[in-house]
């Protein structure tokens with residue numbers, strides 16, 4: 001049986017997610033002079049751990065339309081852009097209509113946060129223009145979510 005001699009394996013992985021505003025730091029320590037069987041199980045364990053960590057972050061990273069975006073539209077936009085009223089021809093409760101935009105133009109351009117009226121209006125400093133047209137502005141967090149969602153391709157499972 002070959003004799004493995006691993007003198008030093010040191011890994012440090014740092015992952016920061018803006019979403020969580022936290023840091024996860026994983027230190028896989030220093031392994032020295034391990035027997036092959038023991039080493040194999042340590043490696044398997046590290047791989048499993050690493051898979052778990054990256055999986056969790058990817059899942060947290062992708063915006064979930066139903067959980068994170070639709071509630072914003074529902075609470076703050078449907079009154080005027082929903083089933084009953086479509087101010088300026090814009091409807092935000094159905095994917096196809098939402099993607100078609102309103103009388104002025106496209107509201108959502110998947111993957112492009114610079115175009116599209118939705119982001120422009122929710123961020124507007126102009127009181128005449130800002131959406132929602134009634135009540136408080138959207139929070140910074142809500143605007144970030146909308147931006148990220150559009151950046152990720154505005155996925156809208158119905």
Ligand code: HEC
Pocket residue numbers: 072073076077078079080081087088089090101102103104105106107117118121122128129131132133134138
């Ligand atoms: C109280 C009613 C009201 C609410 C609530 C409201 N809007 Fe509007 N919205 C309007 C009116 C009226 C217009 C058309 C006049 C204008 O552009 O100011 C409009 C226009 C728009 C347009 C431009 C459509 C076009 O092509 O002309 C967008 C985009 C938009 N709203 C997004 C939103 C979003 C996103 C929300 C929720 C965060 C929202 N609005 C909530 C009343 C509302």
